[in-house]
Amino acid sequence: MRIIIVGASGVIGKKLVAAFGKDHEVVTAGSKSGDFQVDIHSPASIEAFYKQVGSFDAVVATAGGAHFGPLTSMTDADFRVGLDSKLMGQVNLVLIGQHYINDKGSFTLTSGSVSAMPIRLGGALTPVNRAIEGFVAGAAIELERGVRINAVSPTLVEDSPQYVPFFPGVEPVSMDAVVRGYQRAVLGPQTGLTIEVW
Ligand SMILES: NC(=O)c1ccc[n+]([C@@H]2O[C@H](COP(=O)([O-])OP(=O)(O)OC[C@H]3O[C@@H](n4cnc5c(N)ncnc54)[C@H](OP(=O)(O)O)[C@@H]3O)[C@@H](O)[C@H]2O)c1
Numbered sequence: 001m002r003i004i005i006v007g008a009s010g011v012i013g014k015k016l017v018a019a020f021g022k023d024h025e026v027v028t029a030g031s032k033s034g035d036f037q038v039d040i041h042s043p044a045s046i047e048a049f050y051k052q053v054g055s056f057d058a059v060v061a062t063a064g065g066a067h068f069g070p071l072t073s074m075t076d077a078d079f080r081v082g083l084d085s086k087l088m089g090q091v092n093l094v095l096i097g098q099h100y101i102n103d104k105g106s107f108t109l110t111s112g113s114v115s116a117m118p119i120r121l122g123g124a125l126t127p128v129n130r131a132i133e134g135f136v137a138g139a140a141i142e143l144e145r146g147v148r149i150n151a152v153s154p155t156l157v158e159d160s161p162q163y164v165p166f167f168p169g170v171e172p173v174s175m176d177a178v179v180r181g182y183q184r185a186v187l188g189p190q191t192g193l194t195i196e197v198w
Contacts, residue, residue, distance in 0.1 A: 001024045001025070001057040001058060001186075002024070002025045002027065002054075002055060002056045002057050002058075003020050003024050003025070003026050003027065003056070003057065003058040003059075003060060003186065004026075004027045004029060004053060004056050004058065004059045004060070005017055005020070005026060005027070005028055005029065005060045005062065006029045006030070006038060006040060006059065006060070006061045006062070006063050006093060007029075007030060007060075007061060007062035007063030007064075007110075008026075008028035008029060008030060008033070008034050008062075009028070009030050009033040009034060010030075010062055010063065011157065011159045011160055012062045012110070012154070012157065012159075012175075012178060013028075013030075013060075013062040013063070015159075015175045015178065015179050016060060016062065016179060016182050019179045019182075019183065020060075020182075020183075020186070027053060027056065029049065029053075030063065031063075036049055036052060036053055037049075040061070040063055040064060040085070040089030040090070040092065040093060041084060041085060041088075041089055043092050043096060046092050046093060046096045046097070047096050050096060050097055050099075050100040051100075055102060056100070056101060056102065056105070057101070057102045057104075057105045057106070058101075058105055058106045058107070058108070058186050059093055059094075059097050059101065059105075059106075059107050059108070060108045060182060060185075060186060061089070061090045061093050061107075061108065061109050061110055062110050063089065063090075064082075064085045064086030064087070064089040064090055064110075065081065065082070065085045065086055066081055066082025066085065066086045066124050066125045066128045067079065067081045067082055067124040067125075068121050068122065068124070068125060069121055069124075070120075070121060070123075071123040074123060074124060078124060079124045081124070082124050082125060082127075082128035083128065083131075086125075086128050086129075086132070087128045087131050087132060087135075090109045090110070090132060090135075091132075091135055093107070093109075094107045094109070094135075094139060094149060098143060098144075098147060101147055103145040103146055103147070104145070104146040104147065104148075105145075105146075105147050105148075106147065106148040106149065106150070106185065106186055106191075107147070107148070107149040107150075108149075108150055108151070108152060108182060108185040108186055109132050109135075109136060109149070109150075109151045109152075110132075110151065110152055110153075110154070111129035111130075111132045111133050111151045111152070111153040111194060112125065112129045112153055112154060112155070113153055113154065113155035113156070113170075113196070113198050114126050114129055115129035115130050115132075115133060115153055115194075116153070116196070117155075119166055119167060120166065121166060122166075129153070132151055133151050133153070133194045136149050136150060136151045136192060136193070136194060137192050137194075139192075140191040140192030141192065143191075148189075148190070148191035149191055149192065150185040150190060150191060150192070150193045150194070150195060151185075151193070151194040151195070152178075152181040152182050152185055152194075152195045152197060153181075153194050153195065153196045153197065153198075154173060154178045154181065154197040154198070155167070155170055155172070155173055155197065155198035156170050156172045156173070157172060157173055157175060157178055158172040158173065158174050158175055159175055160172075170198075173197050173198055177197050178197050180197075181195045181196075181197040
């Protein structure tokens with residue numbers, strides 16, 4: 001399989017590159033790093049990326065951010081960061097990528113456990129993650145040519161210790177468990193699911 005990983009240089013992405021790279025051809029992408037550059041905030045950049053990258057069987061997205069901060073001072077602009085980045089960046093990878101992906105291919109997006117278990121300062125992140133999961137459920141029933149779509153929702157991962165204070169009492173998940181979540185999504189038969197890793 002030829003698997004594109006957008007966000008390949010990141011904490012989660014680099015583990016996926018190592019794992020999928022054992023048995024598959026991995027194409028790495030990021031806004032500044034990787035085999036190919038793509039800015040997921042720009043539909044034009046995504047279109048150009050897919051035109052350039054050639055044939056592929058899977059897209060895994062581990063890129064996109066959202067505002068993290070107190071609700072009491074949150075602004076419209078703050079809230080929209082996550083809509084434009086983590087949500088629409090990943091959505092557009094699918095909306096545009098569906099016209100380029102091989103038959104029976106798959107898209108795997110990344111949400112996060114604050115979707116189901118909100119945390120303090122995460123008022124802009126919980127709705128973005130829920131929207132990603134909602135998009136996956138809705139898109140799955142319309143994608144054509146046997147193309148699948150799923151989300152992986154990790155909780156705090158062991159390689160991001162800086163987030164521990166924001167997840168009181170939460171046991172970080174191992175990077176191996178996170179990788180297995182993405183393997184289930186890319187290599188398994190399911191579609192429309194959010195695969196929780198916590
Ligand atoms: N880390 C955690 O504990 C955790 C837990 C649950 C969910 N998540 C979610 O998992 C995802 C990845 O998290 P992470 O911690 O692995 O992130 P990260 O270490 O910050 O890596 C982000 C990756 O995205 C790429 N990127 C950034 N902006 C981009 C853009 N505009 N266009 C294309 N690529 C871009 C970066 O490469 P360039 O620098 O080359 O752009 C990098 O490869 C995020 O959505 C996060 O919310 C993370």
